[in-house]
Amino acid sequence: xxxxxxxxxxxxxxxxxxxxxxxxxxxxxxxxxxxxxxxxxxxxxxxxxxxxxxxxxxxxxxxxxxxxxxxxxxxxxxxxxxxxxxxxxxxxxxxxxxxxxxxxxxxxxxxxxxxxxxxxxxxxxxxxxxxxxxxxxxxxxxxxxxxxxxxxxxxxxxxxxxxxxxxxxxxxxxxxxxxxxxxxxxxxxxxxxxxxxxxxxxxxxxxxxxxxxxxxxxxxxxxxxxxxxxxxxxxxxxxxxxxxxxxxxxxxxxxxxxxxxxxxxxxxxxxxxxxxxxxxxxxxxxxxxxxxxxx
Amino acid sequence: xxxxxxxxxxxxxxxxxxxxxxxxxxxxxxxxxxxxxxxxxxxxxxxxxxxxxxxxxxxxxxxxxxxxxxxxxxxxxxxxxxxxxxxxxxxxxxxxxxxxxxxxxxxxxxxxxxxxxxxxxxxxxxxxxxxxxxxxxxxxxxxxxxxxxxxxxxxxxxxxxxxxxxxxxxxxxxxxxxxxxxxxxxxxxxxxxxxxxxxxxxxxxxxxxxxxxxxxxxxxxxxxxxxxxxxxxxxxxxxxxxxxxxxxxxxxxxxxxxxxxxxxxxxxxxxxxxxxxxxxxxxxxxxxxxxxxxxxxxxxxxxxxxx
Numbered sequence: 288x289x290x291x292x293x294x295x296x297x298x299x300x301x302x303x304x305x306x307x308x309x310x311x312x313x314x315x316x317x318x319x320x321x322x323x324x325x326x327x328x329x330x331x332x333x334x335x336x337x338x339x340x341x342x343x344x345x346x347x348x349x350x351x352x353x354x355x356x357x358x359x360x361x362x363x364x365x366x367x368x369x370x371x372x373x374x375x376x377x378x379x380x381x382x383x384x385x386x387x388x389x390x391x392x393x394x395x396x397x398x399x400x401x402x403x404x405x406x407x408x409x410x411x412x413x414x415x416x417x418x419x420x421x422x423x424x425x426x427x428x429x430x431x432x433x434x435x436x437x438x439x440x441x442x443x444x445x446x447x448x449x450x451x452x453x454x455x456x457x458x459x460x461x462x463x464x465x466x467x468x469x470x471x472x473x474x475x476x477x478x479x480x481x482x483x484x485x486x487x488x489x490x491x492x493x494x495x496x497x498x499x500x501x502x503x504x505x506x507x508x509x510x511x512x513x514x515x516x517x518x519x520x521x522x523x524x525x526x527x528x529x530x531x532x533x534x535x536x537x538x539x540x541x542x543x544x545x546x547x548x549x550x551x552x553x554x555x556x557x558x559x560x561x562x563x564x565x566x567x568x569x570x571x572x573x574x575x576x577x578x579x580x581x582x
Numbered sequence: 583x584x585x586x587x588x589x590x591x592x593x594x595x596x597x598x599x600x601x602x603x604x605x606x607x608x609x610x611x612x613x614x615x616x617x618x619x620x621x622x623x624x625x626x627x628x629x630x631x632x633x634x635x636x637x638x639x640x641x642x643x644x645x646x647x648x649x650x651x652x653x654x655x656x657x658x659x660x661x662x663x664x665x666x667x668x669x670x671x672x673x674x675x676x677x678x679x680x681x682x683x684x685x686x687x688x689x690x691x692x693x694x695x696x697x698x699x700x701x702x703x704x705x706x707x708x709x710x711x712x713x714x715x716x717x718x719x720x721x722x723x724x725x726x727x728x729x730x731x732x733x734x735x736x737x738x739x740x741x742x743x744x745x746x747x748x749x750x751x752x753x754x755x756x757x758x759x760x761x762x763x764x765x766x767x768x769x770x771x772x773x774x775x776x777x778x779x780x781x782x783x784x785x786x787x788x789x790x791x792x793x794x795x796x797x798x799x800x801x802x803x804x805x806x807x808x809x810x811x812x813x814x815x816x817x818x819x820x821x822x823x824x825x826x827x828x829x830x831x832x833x834x835x836x837x838x839x840x841x842x843x844x845x846x847x848x849x850x851x852x853x854x855x856x857x858x859x860x861x862x863x864x865x866x867x868x869x870x871x872x873x874x875x876x877x878x879x880x881x882x883x884x885x886x887x888x889x
Contacts, residue, residue, distance in 0.1 A: 327680065330680075330681055331680065331684055334681075334684035334685050334686075335684045337685075337686040338847070338848075395681075398634065398638065399634065399637070399638055399681045399682065400638070400641075400642065401638075401641035401642055401645070401685045401686060401687065402641065402642050402645050402646055403686060404685075405642065432643070432646075433642070433643065433646045435646070
C-alpha cells in the first residue's frame, strides 16, 4: 500500500470511531464519484463535507499520535478537527498520476476555497502527493491576512521546514512574529535557522525598541546560534532592562552560541544556567509562558 | 441609556462595501448575524475572474472580517440581474456557481430576479431557480426599482412555474404596493430600509402595524450608496417607541429571517449563541483589519448599548 493510501486509511479509521455512521457512509460514497476526468464531483464533495462533519476536535490518543508520526514525521492530527480530517481524506483519494492535471485541480480548489477549506488545504500540504509543486502555494498562504489560515500553514505543519526555500521560510518567521503567533509551534525551526533571518530579527528588534515597543522573547531562539560581538550591547540591554522571562530567553540564546562573550554572560547567571542545563528551562516553556501572559 | 439585550439579524447587507467602523457599530447595536447576497459592485465586471474573486471573498475574507467583530457572516450566491445582461460572461458565471453554492456559509441563491426585465435576465433567473432546487437552498429575490409591481408579480409567477415552494423564497425590496400580493401568495416579504430609493423606517412601522409580523422581514441592503448599516436596529427602536409589541419586533428584525434562511440547514441560532467570545487578540498589531486599534475582548450581552 502506498503512503497516501495508508494516511487515508488512518484518517478514515479515526473518523470511523468518532463520527456518525451516516457521515462515514457519505464519505465512503464519495470515493466512486472522484475522478480526475471530471473534478466537479470532487469539488462538490470537498465543499459539502461541512454538512456531514463538524469542527469538533479529533480525539487522538497516544497510539494514534505515534502512528501519525510514523506515517509522516511531524504529522499531528491532534490539532485537527473532524471536518478537516474528512476533507484531507478526500484530497488523498484524488488521482495524482498526472501531475499537471492534479495541480490544476488543486489550484482551483485553493482559489475557490472558503475560510475553513483554506485551513484544511494548507494543513494537509505535507501529506499531499507532489509536494514540491506546492511551494508557491504555501508561500501564498503565508501572505494571508486571515490568522487562522496563516496558522494552518505555519503552525504544527511540517511542510514549510521540509520544502520552503530560505527567503520564503524567513518570511514565515518574520510574519509569525508580526502576527504574534506562538513560534514554538513552528516545526523544524531550529534546523532552518540562518544568519540572514537572525540579522533581520536583530534589526526588527532595534526598530521595536526605537518605537518603545516590546518584542516576543521567543525571537532570540533564532538569533542565538548567530550571535556576534556586535550584539553584546543588545544582550546586555535585555539582561538589565528585560522581564524575568526575557532574561531567561536571552540566556537560552547565549547558550546556543559559541561566542565567548555570550558564554561569559551566561555564567553570570548560574541559577538560570543550571535550569537550562537540567532542561527545566527550554524554548517551549518560554513560548508557552510568553503566550499565556503577553496579551 | 438602558441596557439593551435585543439581538438582530440583518439578512441583506453588502458589508464588502462597508468599513470596520460600521462593523463595530453594528455589533454594538446588537446585530449578531448578517447575510450578504452576491450583487454587482456599482459598475459591471468584464471578466469571470472578477466574479470568482468576489465569490471567494464572500466565503473567505469577509466571513473572517465579520467574525473579528463578533458577527456571524452568511451569504447568498448568484448572478445578479444587471450583469445577467452580458450573456457571454453570464454563461461563464453560471459554470462557476456550482463551485460556491455548497460552501458552509451559503444559505441561499441570491440576490437574483429582474432589473430591466429583459430576456437575458429571465433566462438566468430561471436557470438559477433550477440550481436552487438542485442544491435545496432558499432563494433571495431582488425586485426591480422600475416597473416594480409588475416585476414583483412576474418574479413570483416564475418561481411557481418552476415548482419552488413560496415558503423557500424571500421577495425583497417590497413597498406598500407589493406587500399584499406577496403575503397572499405565501412568499416571505422583505423590506429594505434605505433612504430615498426604498423604504423609510416610519413607513415600515405602519406596514408592521397594518399587516402584522408574520412573514415580514426588515433589512438594510446597506452598500456603497448612501445607506445605513444600522437600519434594522434603528427600525426596531422606532417600532418600540410607536408601541409595536416586542414579540412582533423580534419576529420582523430577527426570527423571521432565521426561520426563512434556516431552511438551508446552514444557519442556526447556536452559531452565534454558542460561539466563542469575540477574540481579536490574535490580530492585535498583526497585519489585519485591526491594525492600530485596541482589541475588544469578550463582548457579552451586557456590553451591547442601545441604538
